[in-house]
Amino acid sequence: MIKLKINGEERELDVDPDTPLLWVIRDELKLTGTKFGCGVAQCGACTVHLDGSPVRACQTPISDVEDSEIRTIEYVVGSSASKEGKAVQAAWRALDVVQCGYCQSGQMMSAVALLTTNKKPSDKDIDTAMNGNVCRCATYQRIRAAIHDAAKRLEA
Amino acid sequence: MTYQQKIKDGETLDLSRRSFLAIAGGAGVGLMIGLKVDPAAAANTAQGAIEFNPFVKVSPDGAVTVIVKHLDKGQGVATGLATIVAEEMDADWATIRTEFAPANPNLYANLAFKAQGTGGSTSIANSWDQYRTAAVTARAALVNAAAEAWKVPAGEITVVKGVISHPSGKKGSFGEFAEKAGASKTPPAVSPQTPPFKNPTKYVLIGKEGLHRVDNDSKTDGTAIYTQDLHVPGMLVAVVAHPPKFGAKPKSFDDAEAKKVKGVEQVVQIPTGVAVLAKNTWAAIKGRNALKVEWDDGAAEGRGSDALMAACKDAVSKPGVATATNTGDAEGALRGAAKVIEADYAFPYLAHAAMEPMNAIAEVKDGAVKITTGAQFQSIDLFVASKVAGVPMDKVTIDTVWAGGSFGRRAVPTSDYIAEALTIAKGIDGKAPVKLVWTREDDMKGGYYRPMYAHKVKAAIGADGMPVAWHHRIAGQSIMTGTAMEPLLVKDGVDDTSVEGASNLAYSVPNLKVELTTIKAGVPVLWWRSVGHTHTAHAVETMIDELAFAAGKDPVEYRLALLKDKPRHAGVLKLAAEKAGWKAGEKLEKGRGRGVAVHESFNSFVAQVVDVTIKDDGQVKVDRVVAAVDCGLVVNPDVVRAQVEGGVGFGLGAALRNAVTLKDGVVQEGNFDKYKPLRISDMPHVEVHIVPSQEKPTGIGEPGVPPIAPALANAIFAATGKRVRDLPIGDQKFTSV
Numbered sequence: 001m002i003k004l005k006i007n008g009e010e011r012e013l014d015v016d017p018d019t020p021l022l023w024v025i026r027d028e029l030k031l032t033g034t035k036f037g038c039g040v041a042q043c044g045a046c047t048v049h050l051d052g053s054p055v056r057a058c059q060t061p062i063s064d065v066e067d068s069e070i071r072t073i074e075y076v077v078g079s080s081a082s083k084e085g086k087a088v089q090a091a092w093r094a095l096d097v098v099q100c101g102y103c104q105s106g107q108m109m110s111a112v113a114l115l116t117t118n119k120k121p122s123d124k125d126i127d128t129a130m131n132g133n134v135c136r137c138a139t140y141q142r143i144r145a146a147i148h149d150a151a152k153r154l155e156a
Numbered sequence: 157m158t159y160q161q162k163i164k165d166g167e168t169l170d171l172s173r174r175s176f177l178a179i180a181g182g183a184g185v186g187l188m189i190g191l192k193v194d195p196a197a198a199a200n201t202a203q204g205a206i207e208f209n210p211f212v213k214v215s216p217d218g219a220v221t222v223i224v225k226h227l228d229k230g231q232g233v234a235t236g237l238a239t240i241v242a243e244e245m246d247a248d249w250a251t252i253r254t255e256f257a258p259a260n261p262n263l264y265a266n267l268a269f270k271a272q273g274t275g276g277s278t279s280i281a282n283s284w285d286q287y288r289t290a291a292v293t294a295r296a297a298l299v300n301a302a303a304e305a306w307k308v309p310a311g312e313i314t315v316v317k318g319v320i321s322h323p324s325g326k327k328g329s330f331g332e333f334a335e336k337a338g339a340s341k342t343p344p345a346v347s348p349q350t351p352p353f354k355n356p357t358k359y360v361l362i363g364k365e366g367l368h369r370v371d372n373d374s375k376t377d378g379t380a381i382y383t384q385d386l387h388v389p390g391m392l393v394a395v396v397a398h399p400p401k402f403g404a405k406p407k408s409f410d411d412a413e414a415k416k417v418k419g420v421e422q423v424v425q426i427p428t429g430v431a432v433l434a435k436n437t438w439a440a441i442k443g444r445n446a447l448k449v450e451w452d453d454g455a456a457e458g459r460g461s462d463a464l465m466a467a468c469k470d471a472v473s474k475p476g477v478a479t480a481t482n483t484g485d486a487e488g489a490l491r492g493a494a495k496v497i498e499a500d501y502a503f504p505y506l507a508h509a510a511m512e513p514m515n516a517i518a519e520v521k522d523g524a525v526k527i528t529t530g531a532q533f534q535s536i537d538l539f540v541a542s543k544v545a546g547v548p549m550d551k552v553t554i555d556t557v558w559a560g561g562s563f564g565r566r567a568v569p570t571s572d573y574i575a576e577a578l579t580i581a582k583g584i585d586g587k588a589p590v591k592l593v594w595t596r597e598d599d600m601k602g603g604y605y606r607p608m609y610a611h612k613v614k615a616a617i618g619a620d621g622m623p624v625a626w627h628h629r630i631a632g633q634s635i636m637t638g639t640a641m642e643p644l645l646v647k648d649g650v651d652d653t654s655v656e657g658a659s660n661l662a663y664s665v666p667n668l669k670v671e672l673t674t675i676k677a678g679v680p681v682l683w684w685r686s687v688g689h690t691h692t693a694h695a696v697e698t699m700i701d702e703l704a705f706a707a708g709k710d711p712v713e714y715r716l717a718l719l720k721d722k723p724r725h726a727g728v729l730k731l732a733a734e735k736a737g738w739k740a741g742e743k744l745e746k747g748r749g750r751g752v753a754v755h756e757s758f759n760s761f762v763a764q765v766v767d768v769t770i771k772d773d774g775q776v777k778v779d780r781v782v783a784a785v786d787c788g789l790v791v792n793p794d795v796v797r798a799q800v801e802g803g804v805g806f807g808l809g810a811a812l813r814n815a816v817t818l819k820d821g822v823v824q825e826g827n828f829d830k831y832k833p834l835r836i837s838d839m840p841h842v843e844v845h846i847v848p849s850q851e852k853p854t855g856i857g858e859p860g861v862p863p864i865a866p867a868l869a870n871a872i873f874a875a876t877g878k879r880v881r882d883l884p885i886g887d888q889k890f891t892s893v
Contacts (some may be wrong), residue, residue, distance in 0.1 A: 016418060016438075023438035027393075032385035033378020035560070036437070037511050038596040042828035045511060073378040092376045096368055096794055099802055100230030101375030102382060102511040102560025127837040134828060136511050136561050137230045138805020139798070140839035 002062050007031075007075035017063035022046045024062050025072060033073035033105045037134070044133035047106035048072050054113040056132075073105040076112055083154060084115045091150035099137035107133045111147050120151050206338030208297060210263040211290035212241060214338065218318055218331030220247045225257040225264035225283070226274040227532045228371065229510070229559035229566065230802075231857040232795035233279040235369045237287050239791050240280075243361040244291035244354055245298075247330065248318035254370050259534035259554035271535035271640075275567050275683065277758035277855020280791055284853055288353050294337075298330055301337035356789070356850060363790050371558065382560050383515045383529045384593070391517070391589040392421055392433040394580045395440035395598075397447045399429060401456035401821040402603055403678045406430050406449055413446035423447070424583040428572075431580045437593055457678025458821040461608065465502060467675055468610035471631035472500070476671025478649030480659040484667030489625035493616030497702050501613070502882040503632075503691040504815035506606035506684055507831060512560025513599035518577040520586035524551040527574055530559025532566035536640065540571035544578045563685040563806065568604060569639035572680075597826040605816050606684030607633040609654070611695040615665075621707025622717065625667040628658050628695070633681045634674045649674065653683065657692030657862065662725050662756060663700060663718035679818070685806055689757040689862035694811075697753035697866030698881060701873065710740035711752055711870065719754075724786050727847050728763040729754045731784035735845050736765035747892040748779075749875025753867035758855035760787040761847075762800065766840075766867040770875050774889030778808060778840040778868060783860065785844060788851035796856050797844040803860020804842050809834030811865035813884045 004011045006029065013028055025031045025048065034057060037045030041056040048057045049071040076082070077089040088111045091097075098104050107130070114121055114129040121129065126147050135143070205213040205221055213221040222241045228234040234254045242252050257264040261272040267282040269275075295315060302320045303310035305328075313322050321327045361367060374380035399405065409430045411423040419439025424431050432443035471477075490496055516529035525545045531537050531554050542549040559566055577592035584590070594602065609632035616625040634651035636642050645652045650672050652659075659670045684690060704714035712733045719726045732738075733752065744750055747770050754763035767780040783800050790796050813832050817824045825831040869880035876890040 019438050023436060026385075027387075027436040027438070030387060031378075032381070035382075035512070036384060036593075037513075038828050039441075040596070040827050040829065043511070043596075043833075077377050089376050093368065093372050096372055096798065098230075098369065098372060098375040099232070099798060100511060100559065100561040101371060101380055104375055105378050108376065130836045134511070134833045134835065136509060136563070136806070136833060138802045138809070138834055138839065140805060140834075140836040141801055141842055142798070143836060144839075 003066050004062070004070060005068065006070040007072060008080065015062060017061065019062045020058050021048065021060040021062050021065055021070070022057035025057060031072050031074055035102055035105060037103065042134070043103070044110060045103045045106040047109040047133065049076060049109060049113060052113065052116065054110050073109055076109060082112070082116070084112045084150070087150040087153040088112050088115065088146070090153060091146040095142050095146045095149060097139050097142040097146050099139055103133060103135045107135065107143055111143070111150065114147065115150055115154065119154060121147060206334045208294040208338050209290050210257075211287055212245070212294040214294065214298070214330050214334040216331045216334055218329045219251050219253050220245065220318070220330065221253045221255060223257045224254050225272065226266070226279040227256070227530055227556055227559055227562070227566065229530060229532070229562040231279070231799060232369060232792065233274070234371060235367075235795055236280050236791045237283055238370050239361050239367060240284065240287045241291040243359060244288045245295040246315040246317065249361060249367060251318055252370065256556035259531065259538050259552070259556070261535045261538070265535070273533035273535055273567055275532065275564065277760070277858045279857070280853045281759070281855060292352055297337035298333050301333040302328055305333070305336070363793065365793060367792060367794070369795070380558050382512055382558050383517065384512055384560070386517055386528060386557070386591065388517060388519065388589040388591070391591050392435065392584070393437045393440040394431045394433050394577070394590050394592045395437070395444040395595065396426070396429040396431045396576065396592070397444050397449050398598060398602065399451045399456070401451070401453055401458065402680060404451045404453045404456040407452040408450045410448040413448070414443040417443045417446060422584055424580060426576065426579045426583055428576050428579070431583070433580070433584060433590065440593065441595065456821055459677065460819045460821070461505065461817040464608055464675070464677055464679070464818070465610065468608060468631040469500070469502070471673035471675060472610045472612040472629040476629050477673045479669065479671050480650045480655040481661075481668055481670040486625045486627040486667040486669035489667040490614055490616050490627055493624055494619065495706060496614060496616045497699070497706055498612070498614045499699060499702065499879070499881055501611040501691070501695045503609045503694070504817065504883065505608045505679065506690070506810055506814055507600050507816050507825070508563040508565035508684055509600060509831060509833065510559070510561030510563060510565055513594040513596055514565065514573040514602065515591065515593050516574045516577040517589060517591045518574070518581040519589040520545060520578070520581045523547055524553070525578065526553045526555070527578065528555045528557060529574060530562065530566050531556045531574070532559070532562055533568070533571070536569060537571045537574050540575050541578055544575050545582060564683040564687075565604060568682065569641070572602070572604065596828070600816075600826050600831055601823040603680035604682035605679065606690055607635060607681040609691045611691065613695055613699050615699055615703055617703055617707050621709055623663065623665045623703055626661065626665045626669070628670045629673070630655055630658065630671070630692070631673040631675055633677055633679070635681050635683055635687070637674065653688040655692065656688040657755065657757060658696055661696060662722050663715070664720065665718075685803070686757055686858040686861040689755060689858070690807075693753065693755040693757070693862035694865045694869070694883065697755060697863065698869050698879065701751070701866070701870045702879065712738055713740055715754060724761045725754055725756060728761045728784040728786050731845055731847060732763035732765050732782050735784065735843065736782035738765060744874070747875065749871040749873070751867045751870025751872070751874055753863040753870060755862040757859045757862050760785065760854045760856060760859040762859045762863050764804070764863040764867040766864070766871040768868065768871040768875055770890050770892045774891065776872060776885065776890060778838070781840050781842045781864065781867070783842065783844045784847060785856070785859070786847035786849055787856045787859065788849050788853045790846055790849070791853060793846055796846060799856045800844045800860035801842045803858065804864050805834050805839055807861040807864035808838070808840070808868065811868055811883055811885060812838065813886055815884055
């Protein structure tokens with residue numbers, strides 16, 4: 001049995017220790033906001049927060065995270081959202097960032113993590129923090145603008 | 157004539173029984189017969205919602221549900237169709253809901269294709285009159301019901317934001333009259349004094365800013381559901397070992413290790429590989445990786461991309477097998493010309509690489525089949541599913557969900573991934589619903605690429621510098637041959653999608669010849685966002701730039717002089733140049749360059765001006781793209797801008813560094829480490845300007861793509877004096893001049 005602390009709850013699951021966190025989140029816990037895109041930490045669609053830091057769940061074995069607090073998009077922009085989570089979601093909505101939307105949970109997770117440590121990121125900071133998150137619809141310009149917008153919301 | 161023009165002129169694709177039988181090569185059932193036609197049975201999900209027609213439902217609480225017949229894979233068509241309905245119904249935007257239509261070509265055909273499907277940037281164009289009519293009809297039914305209840309003339313009633321009112325003070329919501337209005341089965345007459353559709357000057361939603369996408373909320377809180385997210389009770393996840401070469405088949409396999417993986421339930425051989433079925437995705441992936449499969453390569457394509465490109469190059473060095481366009485005497489004019497420019501171009505295979513790898517859920521039960529996926533070409537999918545499962549077409553149900561991108565990949569003439577899911581479900585005798593999951597590698601190596609092409613262009617200019625002859629040869633695989641679209645799109649050996657954008661050259665050139673040689677290869681090919689224009693626009697728009705420079709003229713002025721009878725091309729070109737601050741003859745400071753391109757595709761017109769910097773290491777950085785677009789009347793300006801921004805990024809990633817290559821028939825790129833997508837640090841600032849228009853709406857999903865590569869190449873030339881004719885640019889280093 002594997003014990004997990006996820007989205008403020010403790011869960012006990014009967015899964016192989018080598019199972020990537022991604023598949024536990026999606027298939028066992030049915031939290032499907034976290035997406036499968038590449039399986040090799042190249043696209044960022046599976047980004048979750050591990051003790052507040054963004055990690056790629058597809059390359060994180062479940063056995064490595066038993067002592068960590070895991071948070072997914074459902075929590076990070078949900079009713080328990082931090083002010084950064086709320087600001088990012090509001091900015092994403094105000095600017096209609098999404099197109100197909102498949103990568104956007106991961107994008108928002110990376111954006112929230114960035115804004116949590118850097119209240120006023122420059123374009124360069126944004127590019128560095130967000131370069132691991134691929135969007136094939138190429139919504140990047142709006143992502144950049146939305147992060148600036150969220151930073152402004154946090155200032156207010 | 158391009159197929160977009162054919163569609164504009166009212167010709168439609170014939171996806172009738174005969175052409176389907178031609179591709180399927182056997183007995184089948186008719187496409188348009190035998191399907192359920194009861195709209196109530198077809199779309200009956202929203203609680204208590206009352207069906208007004210196949211496209212509009214109104215609930216007693218006042219919610220208006222728009223049935224979206226097209227797949228929304230990010231292009232925003234759900235928002236567009238909802239906007240059209242809300243406008244013509246005078247509904248309150250806040251009450252608008254959408255749901256995807258079931259597969260039912262009798263009700264939900266794309267009127268441009270006469271078949272249910274999404275593509276060719278036709279969604280809004282073909283739906284424009286149909287959805288307006290549906291909305292006006294629903295509105296009239298509600299007004300009539302109110303008039304009857306209030307015993308007042310319908311003509312005295314007004315509707316604003318879903319509230320029906322009469323000067324006497326009587327007021328009611330859509331919801332109050334939904335039941336009564338929806339129950340009247342005869343379509344209500346629209347008063348002859350009332351124009352059937354709203355006058356555009358009265359629009360409050362269409363063309364207006366500030367409307368948010370209908371999928372804006374669900375795609376920003378993790379609740380939007382894609383195929384990958386569905387968990388059907390009792391389902392098994394299937395991951396398939398596919399052959400490394402196209403056309404190979406499994407010969408034998410050893411599943412001893414695979415079956416040891418906890419969660420693996422069954423292993424079945426199918427024509428396209430060996431499927432491992434497991435209780436969860438990870439077990440299925442591990443099981444697949446543990447399989448040992450021996451492949452029969454007898455019928456497989458064994459050539460590498462170098463050999464395939466050599467075949468294309470060889471073909472363009474000789475007269476084309478077919479002629480797409482021949483006006484005047486291009487070869488004669490070239491022989492007598494003072495100045496001739498000759499250029500060769502090469503374009504690689506490209507993968508769509510949508511963020512959501514291909515997937516589908518198939519259920520086989522009691523002689524019926526249910527497919528759930530981001531279905532993009534339901535008419536074909538219905539036909540293929542019926543054939544694979546061996547059930548009549550009226551026993552096939554297809555539910556459509558949001559798709560995590562497509563760029564054309566989810567509309568496949570063979571319904572490849574749907575057929576595979578269904579074959580597996582059948583292979584386990586329907587004992588469980590099957591979710592087929594392709595990993596990124598399955599998706600990237602699974603074929604159906606934008607074909608590889610070679611072009612050769614010889615063009616001549618006269619003493620005045622203006623072109624006198626243009627001789628253009630193209631060679632590559634045909635997308636349409638062997639598909640249901642072949643009868644309309646392949647004529648006299650010319651697949652229109654191989655030459656579109658070149659065969660109908662916009663520039664006025666007196667002697668024009670465009671030839672095509674179709675290459676046969678075992679690599680599956682497919683339309684890829686903007687289809688033939690992905691390569692023809694590059695050849696045409698870089699060559700016209702070469703001619704302008706050879707003539708010593710400004711590239712914008714040169715183009716405009718050749719576009720005198722093409723006002724919409726000229727319109728976007730002028731607007732983009734103006735907004736970009738283009739100055740004739742201006743040379744930017746050393747290390748910087750500015751280039752332009754203009755192209756029509758899918759009946760829309762886009763011009764782009766690109767600014768680049770050549771970095772100290774010789775690599776190109778794209779700083780800014782200024783785009784101007786004319787796509788007729790605009791339903792959602794922000795969606796139009798988003799599509800052009802995205803189209804620029806999509807085309808830019810491909811132009812900079814994307815290629816699918818093969819070595820001895822084996823695809824070398826499996827994931828984003830080798831097929832490197834555009835990332836945020838590559839994304840230029842993109843400005844989109846829209847030409848105001850009252851023409852009928854045309855496409856916008858694709859037309860933003862074609863101009864970006866040639867505008868970029870022309871900007872690189874301006875900065876370095878070096879022409880970029882082959883794509884992708886790759887690791888090339890440039891030197892500023």
